[in-house]
Amino acid sequence: MDARDESRSALTAREFQVADGTGDWRVIGRDALAWFVTPSHAAGSELLRRIAGVVTTRGAPDHEAGTGPEVDLRARGVRVRLPRPGARFTEREVELARAFSATAAALGLSADPTGLQVLQIGVDAQDASALMPFWERVLGYERVGDAVLRDPGRRLAPLWFQEQDAPRPLRNRLHLDAVTTQPVAQATVTAVPELGGRVRRRHDYYATVADADGNEADVLPLQEAADRWQGAETEDWRLVFAAMACYPTGGIEQAVNLVDRVAALADDAGLALGIDVRPGCVTLDTGKDLWEIEDGYEVLAAQSQAAARGLGLRSDVTLPRFLQVGIDAVDIPAVRRFWAAALGYVEDPREGLTDLVHPHQLTMPFFLQGLDPDDHERRAQRNRIHVDVFVPDDQARARVDSALAAGGSITHDSEAPAWWTVADPEGNEVCIAVSPGREETWGE
Structure with a gap:
């Protein structure tokens, strides 16, 4: 051609x-x-x-x-x-x-x-180049151009940077949980000071680390062997909030054969299992916490491992990674309702938990935690981190309307229908965006 x-x-x-x-x-x-x-x-x-x-x-x-x-x-x-x-x-x-x-x-x-939707995390920064090495290591991502970090496994949400208008020095009300295997987590925390970041708090199970601007992530687990079941029959798996096994494959036929066997096992067990196929790798993923709250997942993991071994496959135990967003809020029920509507998520029904999950476990979970109502300055400061959710263009307006009906307010709509920025009742922002029409409008 x-x-x-x-x-x-x-x-x-x-x-x-x-x-x-x-x-x-x-x-x-x-x-x-x-x-x-x-x-x-x-x-x-x-x-x-x-x-x-x-x-x-x-x-x-x-x-x-x-x-x-x-x-x-x-x-x-x-x-x-x-x-x-x-x-x-x-x-x-x-x-x-x-x-x-x-x-x-x-x-x-x-x-x-x-x-269908795609999530990404936006970071406002006055010097993105100073922050990117930190986030490359914390998330295990790779750099794409001058402003984007991407999951090399093409499963997790990308991180992108945009210019910040003025300094916002206080802590965000959004942070990330970066969960990986224990040796990788431990090495990541050790490396943070060399990457321009700092370890703000260290606990037995996790550490809170921050980049040079103060944007935070919780890195975990840090306790030895906290990332695995006991027993050789599940040694291919790692517990990274979800139970996960990543099998490098030699070709598409080998990947399909593995999926055939694991799919049959999951159906026989009556358990939902995520099976993600990428060129060169198949990832098996129970979803967050399900391996703990539903009987049978450890047995399914052992059976799946045996099926993979029967095909000559071995997992790469350095690959499992899990990402979620945490939001600090004073009125957790109100803020949770907003984010369920804005993301098209459902509420985790377990008592005492605030998680929000995609109905098909296709995009990362969110959770909420308490915020001191007297912390007025921090509550008034605009976050340096926001969420972008790209949705089908024929559903965008309905998604915006749902977010507004759940207590949100539009803070920016001059680029609509390409995107709307909508804030929850406490000012945390999400951009609801579409792709069709951008090339015609801006020549992208």
């Missing part, structure tokens, strides 16, 4: 969405996503197998080179992500979207875009 052909095939997000045969798909963030409803893990695994067949027969994108579709299999659905190959989509992504939708339809599966 010469340069003129490439130019003619370059598609904006909006053009991708209106192309024939892409009705199941939404461009959210950079990429095109679809959610296909399934009755079981096994049904999702069959869809994955057929998607892999499409990729193999078409020979593109190159899954082995790390540019193929990304698949997140859940008990009741499958999310498929088609990464944008550059500044624009091409006819190749359109053709794959059509083929994947046809494959799902042949299995009797329908698409439902209502739960």
Whole structure:
């Protein structure tokens, strides 16, 4: 294809969405996503197998080179992500979207875009370059350009930096929990002072660390062996709030074979299990805390490990990572209602907990904790950290309205419908954003 052909095939997000045969798909963030409803893990695994067949027969994108579709299999659905190959989509992504939708339809599966979204964390900084090495290490992320840090496993929310208008020296009311394996957590805390950060508090189980501007993360666990079950039958797994095992794979066929076996085991156990397929790796993930509160997960983990070993696979125990956002609030019930509406999340029903989770365990959890009502200066200061939630463009206005009905207020809408900034009842902000139309408006 010469340069003129490439130019003619370059598609904006909006053009991708209106192309024939892409009705199941939404461009959210950079990429095109679809959610296909399934009755079981096994049904999702069959869809994955057929998607892999499409990729193999078409020979593109190159899954082995790390540019193929990304698949997140859940008990009741499958999310498929088609990464944008550059500044624009091409006819190749359109053709794959059509083929994947046809494959799902042949299995009797329908698409439902209502739960699709992409989260990212925004950080206001006067000197982003001074903060990025700290966050690279704390999150285990890689740098993309001058202002973005990305999870190399392409499962967790990216972090991006923007210029801060004026210093805001007090503590944020938002922080991150960065959970990884115990040796990695311990080494991270040790390295923080060399990266321009500081250890603010150290406890037996975790440490609170801060970058040069005071943005905080809790790094954990620090206690030796706190990240694992006992016994060789589960040695591939690590307990990082979720029980997780990451299996590097030698190719798409090996990945599909592992997913087939694990999906059947999860269905037989009657337990929901996240199975995330990326080029070169399959991650098994129970979801936060479920391994502690529902019987059977340790047995399922052992069975899944045996299945993986039977395929010649060994986990990489340095890879498991979990990320969540904590929000300090005075009126926790009111703030929690807002964030459930703004994120499209559901409340964890367990007594005494404040967690909010995605209904399909597709994006990271949030939780709330108490804030001193007399800490007026900190409550009045605008946070340096905010949340971006990209949603389907045909659902954005409804999401904004839900957030407002739950006690929110719009603080910025001059760029709508590209995005709205909405604050919760205590001033913590979220940007509700869409992707289609940005190229046409700003030439992005």
